[in-house]
Amino acid sequence: MNDSIKPTERTRVKRLPKRGNYDREVINAILDEGFICHVGFVADGQPYVIPTGYARIGNDLYIHGSAASRMLRGIAEGIDVCVTVTQVDGLVLARSAFHHSINYRSVVILGKAELVETADEKNAVLEAFTEHVIPGRWAEVRWPNELELKATTVLKLPINEASAKIRTGGPVDDEEDYAMNIWAGVIPLKLTKRDPIPDDRLADSIAIPAHVINYDR
Amino acid sequence: MNDSIKPTERTRVKRLPKRGNYDREVINAILDEGFICHVGFVADGQPYVIPTGYARIGNDLYIHGSAASRMLRGIAEGIDVCVTVTQVDGLVLARSAFHHSINYRSVVILGKAELVETADEKNAVLEAFTEHVIPGRWAEVRWPNELELKATTVLKLPINEASAKIRTGGPVDDEEDYAMNIWAGVIPLKLTKRDPIPDDRLADSIAIPAHVINYDR
Numbered sequence: 001m002n003d004s005i006k007p008t009e010r011t012r013v014k015r016l017p018k019r020g021n022y023d024r025e026v027i028n029a030i031l032d033e034g035f036i037c038h039v040g041f042v043a044d045g046q047p048y049v050i051p052t053g054y055a056r057i058g059n060d061l062y063i064h065g066s067a068a069s070r071m072l073r074g075i076a077e078g079i080d081v082c083v084t085v086t087q088v089d090g091l092v093l094a095r096s097a098f099h100h101s102i103n104y105r106s107v108v109i110l111g112k113a114e115l116v117e118t119a120d121e122k123n124a125v126l127e128a129f130t131e132h133v134i135p136g137r138w139a140e141v142r143w144p145n146e147l148e149l150k151a152t153t154v155l156k157l158p159i160n161e162a163s164a165k166i167r168t169g170g171p172v173d174d175e176e177d178y179a180m181n182i183w184a185g186v187i188p189l190k191l192t193k194r195d196p197i198p199d200d201r202l203a204d205s206i207a208i209p210a211h212v213i214n215y216d217r
Numbered sequence: 218m219n220d221s222i223k224p225t226e227r228t229r230v231k232r233l234p235k236r237g238n239y240d241r242e243v244i245n246a247i248l249d250e251g252f253i254c255h256v257g258f259v260a261d262g263q264p265y266v267i268p269t270g271y272a273r274i275g276n277d278l279y280i281h282g283s284a285a286s287r288m289l290r291g292i293a294e295g296i297d298v299c300v301t302v303t304q305v306d307g308l309v310l311a312r313s314a315f316h317h318s319i320n321y322r323s324v325v326i327l328g329k330a331e332l333v334e335t336a337d338e339k340n341a342v343l344e345a346f347t348e349h350v351i352p353g354r355w356a357e358v359r360w361p362n363e364l365e366l367k368a369t370t371v372l373k374l375p376i377n378e379a380s381a382k383i384r385t386g387g388p389v390d391d392e393e394d395y396a397m398n399i400w401a402g403v404i405p406l407k408l409t410k411r412d413p414i415p416d417d418r419l420a421d422s423i424a425i426p427a428h429v430i431n432y433d434r
Contacts, residue, residue, distance in 0.1 A: 010263060015286050036305055036319070038255040040266035046227060047264050049257035049301040051323050069232055084266040088253055088408070093429070096359040097347055098369070102253070106268050130314055134404070141399055142313040152315070170416045178418055182358055183426050185419060187351070188411040189434070191305065199387045199401040209400050212310070217406070 010110055011163040021164040024059070030105045030164055031056045031085055033217070035133045039063060040082040041075055054083070055125065055132040056159070061109060062116070062125045064154040072153040076115045083109045083157060090188040094171035095180050101167060103186065109162040116154040119146065125154045136211030191217050227327055228380040238381040241276070247322045247381055248273045248302055250434070252350045256280065257299040258292055271300070272342065272349035273376070278326060279333070279342045281371040289370040293332040300326045300374060307405040311388035312397045318384060320403065326379040333371035336363065342371045353428030408434050 003024040007013075013020025021027070037054045040047055050071055054063045061083060065072050075081055085107045092101040116122055123144060130138045144152070171184050196212050220241040224230075230237025238244070254271045257264055267288055271280045278300060282289050292298055302324045309318040333339055340361060347355045361369070388401050413429050 015283060036303060036321075038257075038266050038268075038301060038303070040255075040257040040264035040299075042259055042262075042264050045259075046297050046327065047257035047259050047299045048327075049255050049266050049299045049325070051255075051301065051303040051321065053319060066232060080263050082257075082264045082266045084255060084268065086253065086255070086268040091351060091432075093351065093354065094358070096361070096365075097343055097355065098361050098365040100347060100350070100354075100358075102270060102350075104253075104268065108266070110263060110265075126314055130317060133317070133319075134308060134310065137310065137317075138314065141311070141317075142394055142397060144313070144315050148313075148315040170414070177359055180359060181420075181423060183419065183423050183429060184416040185429075186414045186416075187429065187432055188414065189408050190411060191406050192409040194405040194407060197387070197403045197405065199403075201395055202401055203398075206398060206400050212400060212402075212404060215308075215404055 005160070005162050007163055008161055011108060011161055013163055013165050019165045019167055021166055027107050027159065027162055027164045028056065030087060030107045031061065034085045034087055037063065037083050037085045040084070041071065041079055043074060053129065053133065055129040057125070057128050059159050061157045061159055062129065062154060064125065064129060064152055067151050067153045069153065072155060075113050075155055076153065078112045081111065081113055081157065088189055090186045092171050092186055093184055095173045095177040095182040095184050099171055099173050101171065103167050105164065105166045107162060107164045109157060109159055111157050111161055113155040113157040116156050119149045122149050122152060122154045126152065134211060134215055140209060193217065222377070222379050224380055225378055228325060228378055230380055230382050236382050236384055238383055244324050244376065244379055244381045245273065247304060247324045248278065251302045251304055254280065254300050254302045258288065258296055260291060270346065270350065272346040274342070274345050276376050278374045278376055279346065279371060281342065281346060281369055284368050284370045286370065289372060292330050292372055293370065295329045298328065298330055298374065305406055307403045309388050309403055310401055312390045312394040312399040312401050316388055316390050318388065320384050322381065322383045324379060324381045326374060326376055328374050328378055330372040330374040333373050336366045339366050339369060339371045343369065351428060351432055357426060410434065
């Protein structure tokens, strides 16, 4: 049996339920592929949605940022949040305008985040964060010192109430439209790296390391 | 003078204020490059963040979806929303773990959406929407009929309270770290198309049209 997350009234996918998925393996794969989430929270009754980086360790999602961030300070106080990660996989071109769609995989996590307090745990999260965004990087950089760890707020959100929503495959047209003389199919999309740009102040003697050359999403 | 949107207490970028931008031209360019937004809204005190497509016409942002969507029905009732659009442009690799960053351009729009009621305006928005995602497509597909327009909910959000946040350029390291033997720079990232995949039921006689061949983001 798969390790599934029990859907709640709040996370069950109601529109097009066959797109919903609650398997941890599926949810984790989507989370591990991306590195930018959108964090939703409420302040003075107004919802805010802010993009930020994240990493997953086991069944917890971590976000981090400056200790001076109003958003993180608010979230650290235990308010309800929604963290959403979306991968766009392609444009679905149908014969009718109505049936055009987008192939995507998204995860929605609801819950309350808690503050990561100890320097050791913070450090472990920053390592996971760096390695999540660019594997092989952590071993080659200068690690955070005590002051930097203090200046970094790290929040942990347990992945307990979550669901994935996935659309794959080609267009689904109305039966009578299949006879029309219109091209239909999918344009796949992928976030792709371009050639690395060395820092202006980089010494000529420093070669591009393997973890940058081989980097791919 | 540029056409600027007056920042409010809620949209002014307070952390790293030099990354904030309130020019309509800058905001519109970010909105016009993307096609997926994250919509934040509150239901029973819980924030939700849902990815969905959008298009801009003038100073309004439009989102659309099934008339059966709970999210759209709720938003149509005039609740406060936050719509965020994020473009990721690259990974910023510094010499220290602490100064790693991401190059991005994001827009946050706050406000209340209103329902687009007439079939004519709905149709114009669906055209803008299709052309926004893939220019040249609208002229070649079957247009929405009356039933399809009825089944589509279109919402308009005026872009009156909004701000952009932008990070560009290379890493900024602590002065003493520049002497370290560590590669630093930027790995640019871009959403890129792959070869189009024809629909399984596409007749062999139908060639790939120019708007698909030439498609690029």
